[in-house]
Amino acid sequence: MRTKIVAGNWKMNMNFSETKDLINALSAQSQTSDAKVMIAPTYTNLPSAVEALENSSIEVIAQNMHFAENGAYTGEISASMLKSIDISTVILGHSERRAYFNETDADLAKKVSQALANEMAVVFCFGEELEDRKSSQEEAVVKSQLKNALFHLEADDFKHIVLAYEPVWAIGTGETASPEQAQDMHAFIRKTIASKYGDEVADSVSILYGGSVKPGNAQEIFSKPDVDGGLIGGASLKADDFFTIVNAI
Numbered sequence: 417m418r419t420k421i422v423a424g425n426w427k428m429n430m431n432f433s434e435t436k437d438l439i440n441a442l443s444a445q446s447q448t449s450d451a452k453v454m455i456a457p458t459y460t461n462l463p464s465a466v467e468a469l470e471n472s473s474i475e476v477i478a479q480n481m482h483f484a485e486n487g488a489y490t491g492e493i494s495a496s497m498l499k500s501i502d503i504s505t506v507i508l509g510h511s512e513r514r515a516y517f518n519e520t521d522a523d524l525a526k527k528v529s530q531a532l533a534n535e536m537a538v539v540f541c542f543g544e545e546l547e548d549r550k551s552s553q554e555e556a557v558v559k560s561q562l563k564n565a566l567f568h569l570e571a572d573d574f575k576h577i578v579l580a581y582e583p584v585w586a587i588g589t590g591e592t593a594s595p596e597q598a599q600d601m602h603a604f605i606r607k608t609i610a611s612k613y614g615d616e617v618a619d620s621v622s623i624l625y626g627g628s629v630k631p632g633n634a635q636e637i638f639s640k641p642d643v644d645g646g647l648i649g650g651a652s653l654k655a656d657d658f659f660t661i662v663n664a665i
């Protein structure tokens with residue numbers, strides 16, 4: 417059975433004390449689903465978040481990392497730095513990284529390899545823009561994103577990969593893919609993985625949906641057979657909303 421996951425991407429929100437408050441509020445929530453829960457605070461708050469959630473099942477993950485092991489990359493963070501503070505999972509390829517920081521599929525291929533070389537797991541984000549969908553190119557775009565950033569991996573590497581399909585037009589816009597649109601794309605993604613790595617890998621990789629998931633729409637989206645959970649932006653900043661989503665699985 418595939419792992420169900422709900423991951424909260426806090427983006428560039430929450431200062432040190434706000435992070436503490438939100439973690440306290442999350443810790444007070446009760447979980448009734450068996451979903452694995454992850455939160456991604458900003459870099460500066462990772463050590464305190466790890467410490468605060470030491471005895472919790474909530475995993476603290478990073479929002480990004482660099483593709484080099486170390487060196488002259490001012491302002492960047494390496495996989496081994498994350499590992500040294502007990503972070504073992506990183507989000508890579510978020511559409512905001514692609515759009516505002518010019519991350520390419522080629523950069524992401526290197527980042528994914530670097531994360532895996534450091535025994536980290538990856539939540540790999542990808543998804544089409546509105547124009548792609550309007551011109552019916554969404555499957556072609558998604559296929560090329562997967563191929564260019566992930567298809568250099570071995571089948572075994574997929575044990576450490578979680579896929580997060582996030583149509584760019586649905587991120588932070590309040591507009592959500594319909595449950596049917598999400599299911600159709602997730603089935604296509606699984607088929608694409610199967611065509612390269614076989615059914616066993618495709619059937620075991622978790623595919624999350626991201627894009628304006630809220631307490632009111634989570635259950636319907638998560639009820640689709642190929643949707644294994646969600647990557648949540650805005651709604652992950654409120655403990656009640658986030659846990660309503662977690663428990664919607």
Ligand code: PEP
Pocket residue numbers: 425582586587588589590626627628629647648649650651
């Ligand atoms: C995201 O940034 O990954 C995301 C899904 O954001 P939101 O839930 O706010 O659309």
